[in-house]
Amino acid sequence: MFSFLVTSISGAWDRPGYEYDRSRFLEYTSDEIATSFRELKAPQIEALKELPCLFAYEGTSEAMRVGRLKSVKVRNDGRQLYVEPELDLGIPPVPFDRISGLQAALDIRSWELNRTHWAIKDEDLFEVLARTGIIPGATETRKVEKEQLPPISPPEFQADSVGAFVEHVLRMDHDGREVFYRGHSNRTKYRLEPSIFRKDKDGNFIYRDAEDRMYRELLVSNSMDFPGDVYTLDRLVRMQHYSLPTRLLDITSNPLIALYFACKSNLSEDGEVIVFSMERNQIRYFDSDTASCIANLTRLSQESKESMDYSSNDVRKFNRQTPVKRLLHFIKEEKPFFEGRLVPRDLRAVICVKGKHTNSRIAFQSGAFLLFGHDATLDEGGTPEISVKRIAVKNKGAVLSQLDQLNINDSTVFPYIENSAKYIAQKFAFKAE
Secondary structure, three states: OEEEEEEOOOOHHHOOOEEEEHHHEOOOOOHHHHHHOOOOOHHHHHHHHHOOEEEEEOOOOOOEEEEEEEEEEEEOOOOEEEEEEEEOOOOOOEOHHHHHOOOOOOOOOHHHHHOOEEEEEOOOHHHHHHHOOOOOOOOOOOOOOHHHOOOOOOOOEEEOOHHHHHHHHHHOOOOOOEEEEEEEOOOOOOOOOOHHHOEOOOOOEOOHHHHHHHHHHHHHHOHHHOOOOOOHHHHHHHHHHOOOOOOEEEEEOOHHHHHHHHHOOOOOOOEEEEEEEEOHHHOEEOOOHHHHHHHHHHHOOHHHHHHOOOOOOOHHHHHOOHHHHHHHHHHHHHOOOOOOOOOHHHHOOEEEEEOOOOOHHHHHOOEEEEEEOOOOOOOOOEOOOOEEEEEEEOOHHHHHHHHHHOOOOHHHHOOOHHHHHHHHHHHHOOOOO
16 A cells, blocks of 8 residues: 655645645545545554655656655544654655556546645555566565554444443533434444545545535426525425435434444445534534535535645735635525625534524424534544544344334434335235245
8 A cells, every 4th residue: 555645835745844724635545445544543554654655746847756655644633644754865856757658557536636735545556666677676665564554543432232222322411512423233333524625445436526506406406395494504404304315414413313323224234323522612503604604605606616726824815816705695695684704714614503493304403503614524533622422233124123123213213204114014914934
């Protein structure tokens, strides 16, 4: 394996250090490898430092360098990754045209050189470079195989029954903070990311680049379903309900609902319930200005979102950018008296929002949402604003039976007649002794 690090900043790899947005880490990386780096604790950081690296620049004008990472640091509450490159001075710079013919062998996709990101590839960098005469064949290197990657940390708590789960929930001390829950049916596979940012097994974004078009297409084809929605957030909540990928991540204030979702599928895999806690004054509502700013990012094209420059601390300069002005136009459509001043940090935040209970499913599930800003990530270990704890769930079949006794099942969690009919049919179906 090797790390493939790309930047748009000329000469960056000759400097002492470089900082990536956490959201750019593990793009175009297979799901199997990405799972091992879901969290970045000491074992994962040591593994990253063991990997050989190919340091590249966007475009084709600057030569690539080979080396390793001397240091990896998680900064800004998990939002940034600071790396210190250590170039192998025994290997001269590699011109792009020497690498271009090796892209397939190194699993470097053509568009990767047009985007700043950090991928981890399951290929032997030194073997490929030696085979093609770019480096001497006798070069000795340390190799890291997938089997050597660090496992995900064991869960803080485990439960194999509803009673054990509730006991863990009641024992947690949240110091007066508001608490929400989310269930994952596979604790090693799923991450805290909204569906719009999800990737396929090879690390390619599935929906992100078409976010604005999907939003408009659903409004065009089903406009009668959105008559009373005032805010873009209202529409996103409804779209999420209809399974359109959005920048919303469902959470609930009912721990048993989260337990149900942790158990309802992937019965052979351990599930988990994630427990979030946050100060009450950090929770936004459906009419929040910050929520409007983030939600309306949906309506910008991916090209516009990518062209927004967040590097300056000058708010006035930030607001003079064309895509920012377009975003402001969308916001003022729903809030005409909104002050024409967007704060860059707000647009890249993850906030908790209580939306309107526009349908019976959201109401029964005690639903709320985490709303993700542009390229925003939520550290799997939590942040100072959003604390994260986990309860692993085993013995799923028995847990589902216990939840059914508490009237938590398909019929009540998804309160539509077709789901009720299906549940009743299964309940009364003949079962041979």
